[in-house]
Amino acid sequence: MNYVYWIMILPFVVLGVTPxxxxxxxxxxxxxxxxxxxxxxxxxxxxxGYAGVLPLGHAxxxxxxxxxxxxxxxHHNISPWFGMLIGGATASLFAFVIGYPSLRxxxxxxxxxxxxxxxxxxxxxxxxxxxxxxxxxxxxxLLLPLxxxxxxxxxxxxxxxxxxxxxFLILLILGEYRFRYSRWGYxxxxxxxNEDAARALGVSVANLKVHALLVSAxxxxxxxxxxxxxxxxxxxxxxxxxxxxxxIAYIAIVGGKGTILGPVLGAFLLVPASEISRFYxxxxxxxxxxxxxxxxxxxxxxxxPGGLMELGSKLVRRFKNGG
Amino acid sequence: MEIANIVLDGFLMxxxxxxxxxxxxxIFGIIKIINxxxxxxxxxxxxVAYWLVKSIGVDVYWSILIPxxxxxxxxxxxxxxxxxxxxxxxxxxxxxxxVLLLTAGLWTFMDNIALMLFGPYxxxxxxxxxxxxxxxxxxxxxxxxxxxxxxxxxxxxxxYCLLYKTKLGRAIRATGQDREAAFEVGVDVYRIYxxxxxxxxxxxxxxxxxxxxxxxxxxxxxxxxxxxxxIIVVLGGLGSIPGAFAGGILIGVIEALGSFWIGSxxxxxxxxxxxxxxxxxxxxxxxxxxxx
Numbered sequence: 286m287n288y289v290y291w292i293m294i295l296p297f298v299v300l301g302v303t304p305x306x307x308x309x310x311x312x313x314x315x316x317x318x319x320x321x322x323x324x325x326x327x328x329x330x331x332x333x334g335y336a337g338v339l340p341l342g343h344a345x346x347x348x349x350x351x352x353x354x355x356x357x358x359x360h361h362n363i364s365p366w367f368g369m370l371i372g373g374a375t376a377s378l379f380a381f382v383i384g385y386p387s388l389r390x391x392x393x394x395x396x397x398x399x400x401x402x403x404x405x406x407x408x409x410x411x412x413x414x415x416x417x418x419x420x421x422x423x424x425x426x427l428l429l430p431l432x433x434x435x436x437x438x439x440x441x442x443x444x445x446x447x448x449x450x451x452x453f454l455i456l457l458i459l460g461e462y463r464f465r466y467s468r469w470g471y472x473x474x475x476x477x478x479n480e481d482a483a484r485a486l487g488v489s490v491a492n493l494k495v496h497a498l499l500v501s502a503x504x505x506x507x508x509x510x511x512x513x514x515x516x517x518x519x520x521x522x523x524x525x526x527x528x529x530x531x532x533i534a535y536i537a538i539v540g541g542k543g544t545i546l547g548p549v550l551g552a553f554l555l556v557p558a559s560e561i562s563r564f565y566x567x568x569x570x571x572x573x574x575x576x577x578x579x580x581x582x583x584x585x586x587x588x589x590p591g592g593l594m595e596l597g598s599k600l601v602r603r604f605k606n607g608g
Numbered sequence: 609m610e611i612a613n614i615v616l617d618g619f620l621m622x623x624x625x626x627x628x629x630x631x632x633x634x635i636f637g638i639i640k641i642i643n644x645x646x647x648x649x650x651x652x653x654x655x656v657a658y659w660l661v662k663s664i665g666v667d668v669y670w671s672i673l674i675p676x677x678x679x680x681x682x683x684x685x686x687x688x689x690x691x692x693x694x695x696x697x698x699x700x701x702x703x704x705x706x707v708l709l710l711t712a713g714l715w716t717f718m719d720n721i722a723l724m725l726f727g728p729y730x731x732x733x734x735x736x737x738x739x740x741x742x743x744x745x746x747x748x749x750x751x752x753x754x755x756x757x758x759x760x761x762x763x764x765x766x767x768y769c770l771l772y773k774t775k776l777g778r779a780i781r782a783t784g785q786d787r788e789a790a791f792e793v794g795v796d797v798y799r800i801y802x803x804x805x806x807x808x809x810x811x812x813x814x815x816x817x818x819x820x821x822x823x824x825x826x827x828x829x830x831x832x833x834x835x836x837x838x839i840i841v842v843l844g845g846l847g848s849i850p851g852a853f854a855g856g857i858l859i860g861v862i863e864a865l866g867s868f869w870i871g872s873x874x875x876x877x878x879x880x881x882x883x884x885x886x887x888x889x890x891x892x893x894x895x896x897x898x899x900x
Contacts, residue, residue: 339705339708339709341712383884386888387884387887387888390887390888390891392705392708393641393642393708394842394887394891396642396705396708397642397838397842397887398884398887398888400835400838401835401838401839401880401883401884401887402880402884404835404880405877405880405881405883405884408873408876408877408880409877409881411873412873412874412877527831531712531716534709534712535713535716538709572719572720572721572723572724572827573720573724575716575717575719575720576716576717576720576721576724578713578716578717579713579714579715579716579717579718579720580713580717581713582709582710582712582713582716582717583690583710583713583714583717586694586706586707586709586710586713587690587693587694587710590694590697590698590706
């Protein structure tokens with residue numbers, strides 16, 4: 286059992302020393318994006334992986350986090366470290382209002398409700414220029430002021446964001462691991478697999494699912510704040526898009542939703558490919574990364590619905606039987 | 609009078625929305641899956657109609673004869689090779705989400721491959737019908753809208769006859785009502801699925817040509833209609849064909865009046881908001897009966 290531990294820790298040690306070994310900005314940029322996606326997919330996984338529903342509108346929470354912290358920063362000079370928490374709380378509140386009625390819906394209805402909620406939020410954001418003292422700038426989006434101070438969550442040094450998101454990822458993996466194998470984790474998975482049976486055994490299905498969504502929304506919103514500070518520009522078509530929501534779900538599924546390793550694995554395999562193609566192909570092959578994502582989902586659903594984790598466990602089983 | 613004109617315009621547009629939603633509701637009614645890629649197939653058939661009109665120069669409405677069988681074969685083939693195997697594998701699962709995801713993947717794939725192949729250009733084709741108006745007393749209506757309305761009615765009648773007057777139609781309806789019972793009396797259920805999916809997609813072959821004189825063709829053309837079609841079929845009750853018409857007309861009229869009063873972008877946002885609220889309170893649709 287001990288060597289498994291070390292194999293798990295090794296990649297993070299490698300990630301930890303990478304900025305010291307490579308001075309390339311592109312490497313750090315791509316890896317930061319990869320880990321950002323990994324965190325986002327892990328947050329999604331709390332609902333999409335365990336609760337037996339298919340959320341296809343998680344960009345709503347990412348967008349709320351990004352917009353709230355950025356607006357507080359731009360107009361009131363409130364540090365995004367603090368704004369991140371306010372954004373998270375706002376997203377959780379939004380998730381509560383939406384999630385409480387919608388998590389009772391089953392299968393396709395929940396997926397449709399999540400899409401429609403996100404679309405409504407995006408359209409409203411695109412059409413609003415001003416809310417009270419806050420200028421939202423509609424579809425043009427928000428440009429964040431450039432500072433170079435760590436207490437404003439900004440730095441010219443890419444390694445700052447890199448280590449921040451690495452720490453976030455490690456904490457998220459450990460936290461989700463503890464949750465998954467806790468009493469609530471088992472209950473949530475039971476509720477996701479067979480709602481009626483879980484309820485008959487005394488699991489308060491609805492509350493459990495809502496709580497999972499609240500945590501998921503809070504984390505997604507924090508990651509939205511991170512994105513805004515990292516990229517310094519947010520706009521509704523990007524951060525509140527269906528595309529981002531679908532990407533999150535797709536990465537989870539290719540990796541293996543409902544597992545902890547799967548989403549991380551999915552992000553490390555899929556995101557670099559699409560980021561690198563974006564760097565080198567530029568505008569020439571528009572949408573190539575999404576073509577690949579879509580195709581992979583179709584193939585995985587047809588042949589390997591459990592994702593890479595299913596493939597892994599099949600291989601391990603064959604190896605054990607054969608050896 | 610202006611208001612009456614707007615309402616009538618919305619009514620006609622609504623029936624065309626219903627035409628798009630017809631296949632979606634049929635597929636849900638029979639196979640019990642939501643086809644997320646529905647809008648992408650519409651986009652595809654709009655491109656087919658566009659190229660037919662642009663390169664061969666056929667009349668836009670006669671061009672329907674080509675995409676309909678093509679789309680039927682595409683739908684039949686896709687269902688046979690992709691969807692049915694997944695359905696078979698997921699037979700015992702309570703909340704089957706794999707097929708939902710498969711069609712979502714297809715949606716992303718098709719829209720973006722269209723973007724790669726055809727580019728992000730908004731294409732439109734000048735037909736003899738574009739921009740023409742019909743005068744009915746005080747009312748004036750867009751000609752392509754009226755033709756589209758007539759074609760929609762014809763398609764719906766055709767679908768009705770197919771479902772209610774033929775043996776195949778009886779088998780399709782039986783499969784939709786009770787899959788196991790239909791299987792017991794000798795219906796080849798999975799072949800019926802293939803045929804139903806084919807018909808659902810073939811209707812989009814009609815819709816593509818009907819929309820062409822009024823809308824731009826673009827890789828994301830489908831998305832707008834996709835989400836609108838979801839809304840329409842849920843409003844009317846998933847699986848109900850008259851419901852699709854009721855939902856379509858309702859959305860068409862709300863949209864027309866809303867565009868007039870509060871602007872076309874705001875009304876789209878409101879339709880989404882109202883839809884979410886509707887979903888919370890009446891997920892079974894306007895006329896549906898709550899099932900336990």
